[in-house]
Amino acid sequence: MQWLIEPFALPFMARALGVLLALAVVAGLVGVLVNLRGLEFISDGLTHAVFPGIAIGFVWGGRDGLFLGAVITAIAAAAVLTLITRSGVASDAAIAIVLTGFFSVGVLVVSRQSDYAGQLDALLFGRLLTVTDADLWRTVAVCAVAVVAVLATLPGQVFRAFDRRGSEAAGFRPLALDLTLNVAIALVVVAASSAVGNLLVLAVLIVPGAVARLVTLRLGALFPVAAVAAALAAWLGLAIGFGASVGGDVALPAGSTVVVTLVALYAVVLVVRLVVDRVRRTA
Amino acid sequence: MLTGSVEAPVLSLRDAAFSYGGSPAIAGVTIDVHAGEAVALIGPNGSGKSTLLKGVLGLIPATAGRFEAFGVPRGAGAPHAEAAARASRRSIGYLPQSDELDPEFPVTLAQVAMMGRYRSLGWMRWPGRADREAVRDALEAVGLSHRAKARFGSLSGGQQQRGLLARALASAPRLLLLDEPFNGLDQANRDALVQTLRTLKRRGVAVLVSTHDLELAREVCDTVLLLNGRQVACGRTEDVLTLPNVQAAFAESGVEIDEHTLVVPGHHEDH
Numbered sequence: 001m002q003w004l005i006e007p008f009a010l011p012f013m014a015r016a017l018g019v020l021l022a023l024a025v026v027a028g029l030v031g032v033l034v035n036l037r038g039l040e041f042i043s044d045g046l047t048h049a050v051f052p053g054i055a056i057g058f059v060w061g062g063r064d065g066l067f068l069g070a071v072i073t074a075i076a077a078a079a080v081l082t083l084i085t086r087s088g089v090a091s092d093a094a095i096a097i098v099l100t101g102f103f104s105v106g107v108l109v110v111s112r113q114s115d116y117a118g119q120l121d122a123l124l125f126g127r128l129l130t131v132t133d134a135d136l137w138r139t140v141a142v143c144a145v146a147v148v149a150v151l152a153t154l155p156g157q158v159f160r161a162f163d164r165r166g167s168e169a170a171g172f173r174p175l176a177l178d179l180t181l182n183v184a185i186a187l188v189v190v191a192a193s194s195a196v197g198n199l200l201v202l203a204v205l206i207v208p209g210a211v212a213r214l215v216t217l218r219l220g221a222l223f224p225v226a227a228v229a230a231a232l233a234a235w236l237g238l239a240i241g242f243g244a245s246v247g248g249d250v251a252l253p254a255g256s257t258v259v260v261t262l263v264a265l266y267a268v269v270l271v272v273r274l275v276v277d278r279v280r281r282t283a
Numbered sequence: 284m285l286t287g288s289v290e291a292p293v294l295s296l297r298d299a300a301f302s303y304g305g306s307p308a309i310a311g312v313t314i315d316v317h318a319g320e321a322v323a324l325i326g327p328n329g330s331g332k333s334t335l336l337k338g339v340l341g342l343i344p345a346t347a348g349r350f351e352a353f354g355v356p357r358g359a360g361a362p363h364a365e366a367a368a369r370a371s372r373r374s375i376g377y378l379p380q381s382d383e384l385d386p387e388f389p390v391t392l393a394q395v396a397m398m399g400r401y402r403s404l405g406w407m408r409w410p411g412r413a414d415r416e417a418v419r420d421a422l423e424a425v426g427l428s429h430r431a432k433a434r435f436g437s438l439s440g441g442q443q444q445r446g447l448l449a450r451a452l453a454s455a456p457r458l459l460l461l462d463e464p465f466n467g468l469d470q471a472n473r474d475a476l477v478q479t480l481r482t483l484k485r486r487g488v489a490v491l492v493s494t495h496d497l498e499l500a501r502e503v504c505d506t507v508l509l510l511n512g513r514q515v516a517c518g519r520t521e522d523v524l525t526l527p528n529v530q531a532a533f534a535e536s537g538v539e540i541d542e543h544t545l546v547v548p549g550h551h552e553d554h
């Protein structure tokens with residue numbers, strides 16, 4: 001069992017785990033709400049929309065500017081997206097067009113850089129193992145803001161997820177709730193982009209919530225179950241990636257290994273769920 | 284115990300109209316509703332019953348006439364009508380027409396009823412003892428205490444309807460708006476709902492209920508408001524609910540009428 005613990009004595013592995021554990025907590029909270037509200041598509045859109053922010057921030061300010069640029073774009077994108085979906089004019093197609101447009105602008109910006117391929121690689125696929133202490137604390141801070149925003153509005157969010165019209169009739173403000181949740185999603189995208197990369201952010205947001213839905217029917221249990229699933233996948237994935245590159249001499253990208261582990265966890269839970277349901281039905 | 288005539292009415296409308304924009308969906312409504320009084324809204328489909336309820340709730344704007352709820356003016360041109368409407372929703376319980384709610388949503392009946400308390404929770408506060416007691420009372424009032432821990436989606440349609448009524452009751456409303464709550468209910472659920480309404484009236488809750496069930500109007504409602512795009516008649520149930528009046532309200536709507544029920548074409552009465 002040592003391969004599960006020993007690697008994290010190394011500072012860079014401990015930092016990577018720290019980033020992923022912070023993400024696991026927000027994935028538990030925000031991810032479950034994304035699942036309950038069925039906001040997977042908007043979340044996908046936000047991951048694209050945040051990309052030019054990351055790119056422009058990086059070009060202007062290097063690694064330090066990256067976070068600020070990303071946060072500003074994320075909040076702006078969340079606001080625009082909230083208004084587009086609220087107006088009811090825009091179809092899914094319109095959202096998709098606007099956001100892939102954002103994404104190509106990001107690629108264009110990055111392409112002006114000298115080390116184009118290397119930087120695009122880092123933005124798209126993350127650099128989990130070269131995370132600095134400053135990166136770690138910035139991630140924790142951004143995650144904390146997202147958690148507080150969602151916790152402050154949690155009753156309204158749950159009510160709206162269950163019964164949209166009922167929550168409005170009870171006096172909740174739909175715009176305020178949607179804006180808060182979309183900004184929180186956008187902040188998670190920013191926090192997760194530097195870890196697992198912009199392309200795989202969606203997995204962090206969506207898979208833990210989906211795992212939790214398979215495991216429990218109890219509302220209060222969904223949030224901790226999702227967080228534990230994400231944390232477990234982070235730990236296993238990092239350990240597997242480390243073991244493969246040190247023991248097996250196969251260099252696996254850490255972020256992708258974690259996401260594959262998370263998806264594998266989902267597959268295992270899904271199979272168990274199907275088997276349990278079948279046994280119960282025949283019993 | 285006729286104190287109603289002395290107290291200020293909970294809801295007061297004078298020639299009021301409500302509109303989605305364009306011509307009013309319901310106009311010319313004049314009525315005072317007092318604490319402990321139940322009013323039946325009766326009229327054909329599209330006669331403005333739901334619109335009137337949504338108007339009182341503030342989801343649809345008042346475009347003409349006078350409109351006061353809990354003594355606060357909210358009619359056309361009233362200052363801060365939007366904010367006043369949202370504030371008033373804390374004192375209003377609303378049961379919409381049976382809605383498509385996700386049967387897979389992971390909530391228990393008690394958690395749904397607790398949603399009625401969410402609006403009055405403070406910032407970053409969790410439900411406390413008073414909230415749990417209110418939920419327990421609300422579930423008891425609709426006769427579903429024994430199902431509190433059941434998953435909402437596993438309840439029958441009638442029980443879900445009563446569960447949503449419990450959610451409306453949990454907020455301790457002074458005014459209850461029910462939009463065709465008896466649609467698709469079997470006899471047992473219907474009787475339970477009638478009992479609940481009687482209890483609420485005794486506790487001083489004012490009730491506005493839209494229904495096609497004339498028998499129900501006679502059983503629990505003091506006042507009947509007949510609608511057909513505008514107010515046709517309004518008054519004590521026994522005075523208003525006469526065959527000629529009902530025929531006038533339902534003229535041209537292709538409804539078969541006898542003394543007790545309305546048979547509305549295309550209106551599902553399944554269970």
